[in-house]
Amino acid sequence: MEIMKQLSKCIEQRHIELEKMKNRGSKVVGILGFGYTPEEMIFAAGAIPQRLIRGGDRESLDDSREYCHNCFSTFHKAQIGYLMKEKDPVYNLIDHLVLESGDEHSELTGMYVYAYKPMPMTWLGIPGDTEYSGAFPYYLSSLEKFKKELEKLTGNQVSQQKLEEYAKLYNDIRDLLGKINDLRKAPSPPISGLDYVKLNHASFYCDPHEYLALLKQVYEELKLRTGVYTKDTPRIAVFGCPIAVGDYRLLELIEDAGAAVVTEEITGSTRDCKTMTSIEGNLMENLAQRYYSKKSKDVYKYPWREELLSVYSGLVDDFKVDGVIWYQLMYMEAQSMLGYVVNKRLKQRGIPAMTIQSEYDFTSRIEAVKTRIETFIEVVKQSKSKRGNRNG
Numbered sequence: 001m002e003i004m005k006q007l008s009k010c011i012e013q014r015h016i017e018l019e020k021m022k023n024r025g026s027k028v029v030g031i032l033g034f035g036y037t038p039e040e041m042i043f044a045a046g047a048i049p050q051r052l053i054r055g056g057d058r059e060s061l062d063d064s065r066e067y068c069h070n071c072f073s074t075f076h077k078a079q080i081g082y083l084m085k086e087k088d089p090v091y092n093l094i095d096h097l098v099l100e101s102g103d104e105h106s107e108l109t110g111m112y113v114y115a116y117k118p119m120p121m122t123w124l125g126i127p128g129d130t131e132y133s134g135a136f137p138y139y140l141s142s143l144e145k146f147k148k149e150l151e152k153l154t155g156n157q158v159s160q161q162k163l164e165e166y167a168k169l170y171n172d173i174r175d176l177l178g179k180i181n182d183l184r185k186a187p188s189p190p191i192s193g194l195d196y197v198k199l200n201h202a203s204f205y206c207d208p209h210e211y212l213a214l215l216k217q218v219y220e221e222l223k224l225r226t227g228v229y230t231k232d233t234p235r236i237a238v239f240g241c242p243i244a245v246g247d248y249r250l251l252e253l254i255e256d257a258g259a260a261v262v263t264e265e266i267t268g269s270t271r272d273c274k275t276m277t278s279i280e281g282n283l284m285e286n287l288a289q290r291y292y293s294k295k296s297k298d299v300y301k302y303p304w305r306e307e308l309l310s311v312y313s314g315l316v317d318d319f320k321v322d323g324v325i326w327y328q329l330m331y332m333e334a335q336s337m338l339g340y341v342v343n344k345r346l347k348q349r350g351i352p353a354m355t356i357q358s359e360y361d362f363t364s365r366i367e368a369v370k371t372r373i374e375t376f377i378e379v380v381k382q383s384k385s386k387r388g389n390r391n392g
Contacts, residue, residue: 003218004195010206011245014050015089017207021048027153028093032079032109033100034242034268035294036126038287040170040277041143043208044162045150047096051204052079053269054088055244058360063087068112073105074329074359075242083113095120096153098146102126105332120153122146130292140288147284163283169208171276176215177203178273180222184262185319188227193238193261194251200270201245234259234380235320239312239342240327240355241335242269249362250327253370257377263319265312266327267335304338312342316351323352323380325373330359350387352380 010017018028027047031037042049054060060081061074067084068077082088083097099110101123110121125142127135147158177200183190191199199218203211236259238251243266254261264270277283277290315321324346326339343353354376362369 003214003221004198006214007199007202007206007211010202010211014205015093018048018050018090018093022093022095027095029150029153030091030094030097031100032097033103033106033124033126035272036100036102036291037098037124037146038143038291039208040163040166040287041147041158041284042150043166044158045147046154046156047150050090050094052082052091053201053204053242053244054078054082054090054246055242056247056249056360058363059087060085061360067116068108071331072108073332075244075332076105076109078244078360079109080112084117096122096149098122098124100124100126102128122149136288136292139292140285143284143288160283163287164279166208167277167279167283167287169212171279173203173208173212173215174271174273174276176212176219177271180215180219181263181273183222186227187231188229188233189260189262190222190225190227192228192255193236193264194248194255196261197243197248197251197264197266197270203271205245229260232384234377234384235262235322236260236377236380237262237312237315237319237321237324238264238266238327239324240266240339241329241332242267243327244269247358247360250325250356250358253362253373254325254377257370257374259323259377259380262321263315265315267332304341309342309345312346313349316346316349321351322384323376324354325376326353326355328355328357330357350383352376352383 022028028050029042029047030050030052032052039049055075055078060078063081063085064077068080082091086092097110097113097119099121100106102125110123113119114121124146125138127138129135151157180191180199181196184196236254238261243251251261272294275290275294278286316324324343326343328336328339339355343355346353356369356372
């Protein structure tokens with residue numbers, strides 16, 4: 001689609017737009033975490049939120065070596081490399097950094113960066129146990145503290161009016177992304193998994209008003225579009241670690257092997273579209289409720305309760321998935337352990353599942369990875385055929 005090219009251009013030229021806004025006096029707030037920092041608040045303060053979600057290249061890992069332990073999360077080593085070596089023009093423009101406390105890798109990234117390059121930082125408290133009575137008040141108080149820091153940074157008050165404006169805007173964005181995602185449930189999805197993930201990533205880089213306008217066009221076009229796959233195409237889910245901007249090789253290899261990626265659960269690297277912000281009443285409390293209610297459904301928090309593990313089974317059922325690939329970045333131990341449990345459960349249901357590991361090194365072993373994926377897709381086809389015969 002032509003619109004996808006425009007959205008890709010948003011990502012490519014983000015640094016140019018940020019420079020223009022900084023020249024007009026705006027501050028850029030970098031966010032490192034998996035989706036618990038309200039961008040609405042940052043915009044309401046007159047600042048610009050920027051999710052730090054680039055990855056996929058080995059150079060960033062090499063750049064991180066002099067600053068952090070090598071046995072550290074691949075994704076987060078990349079963030080350290082970008083922040084410290086100043087080779088990424090977007091990362092270079094950050095005035096204030098938000099670290100989502102509660103994710104140990106994000107916390108450690110902040111500690112490493114601060115040890116070598118002290119910069120203004122906010123540690124946003126995200127309690128892990130949502131059933132503890134004091135958890136939500138603690139999160140709300142963290143947001144209130146962050147609001148004061150934003151007001152000091154920008155010199156602007158965060159008004160109820162501005163919060164409402166951006167809450168409505170982001171509700172509309174989530175609603176449309178959710179509707180586009182639902183189109184992937186069709187026997188022949190009108191959009192590839194790669195394009196859907198890129199569509200999500202563009203929401204972290206584009207002006208939200210412009211992004212919403214383009215998203216409306218995407219949705220209207222996709223509703224009328226003939227599916228891009230044949231009805232017997234194997235339907236694959238990708239679960240696991242974050243897929244960053246630029247880390248698209250796995251999705252490309254799956255689709256090149258003749259399969260369709262129809263759903264994903266990839267550690268906060270796409271937007272949660274199921275939960276909206278209530279516009280009635282106190283907007284600060286409503287935003288806190290919206291973001292923290294997402295936390296209660298977070299499959300990466302402990303303990304792994306049944307309702308959380310069932311998120312994966314629910315996606316498999318809703319999107320009629322034939323096979324699952326768990327994407328495992330090196331040194332993200334909690335995700336690795338969770339992947340073992342999820343894959344085992346899915347295999348018990350008769351759903352083929354496998355794990356692909358990465359340290360952003362696919363280029364050096366591309367043929368081996370390609371062969372593994374192609375072989376797995378053949379196994380999925382055979383399993384799909386047997387299930388079809390049994391159902392018949």
